[in-house]
Amino acid sequence: MYEQYYGYAFKIVFRYIYRYENAKDVVNDGFVKVFTRFDKFSCEESEDQEKMLMGWIRKIMVNTAIDELRRKNMIPEIGGIPEEVWEVPDVGQSAEQKLYYKELIVLVKELPPSYQVVFNMYVIDGFSHQEIADKLNVSIGTSKSNLAKARAYLQKKLNTDIPEIDVCSS
Secondary structure, three states, X not given: OHHHHHHHHHHHHHOOOOOHHHHHHHHHHHHHHHHHOHHHOOOOOOOOHHHHHXXXXXXXXXXXXXXXXXXXXXXOOOOOXXXXXXXXXXXXXXXXXXXXXXXXXXXXXXXXXXXXXXXXXXXXXXXXXXXXXXXXXXXXXXXXXXXXXXXXXXXXXXXXXXXXXXXXXX
């Protein structure tokens, strides 16, 4: 399992922990949690079993990365994230959609750290505002405000070049 999901886990952690060696340590810590808590993972026999496992691993990796940021009182740096870390292969995407996605990711890296972390957690990793507030020790209102400001910034930047795109509205 470690070898099968290591790359997936690393890409998740590297969105939060930008130093390669630190990210590797966090991934390993995350897998320790995965293996020690595996008996708590349960899902019905279904076709979505792997998706459920990947979602469970994603939550553990994000939580482990956030815990590490909090423990070291680290503020995420902007920039310096390789593009392949952000790429999510989707055979159903057109070349145009992939281009928009890459442009969006470049702009996400320009966001202030507090907006970037909330955007990552909510839009990319699927956390609720309550979960974000709990993990980052902020209010739900702050989480919502930071997300709204991140979206407004991204929408403004994208509308300059691509007026028809809508930034991750939900």
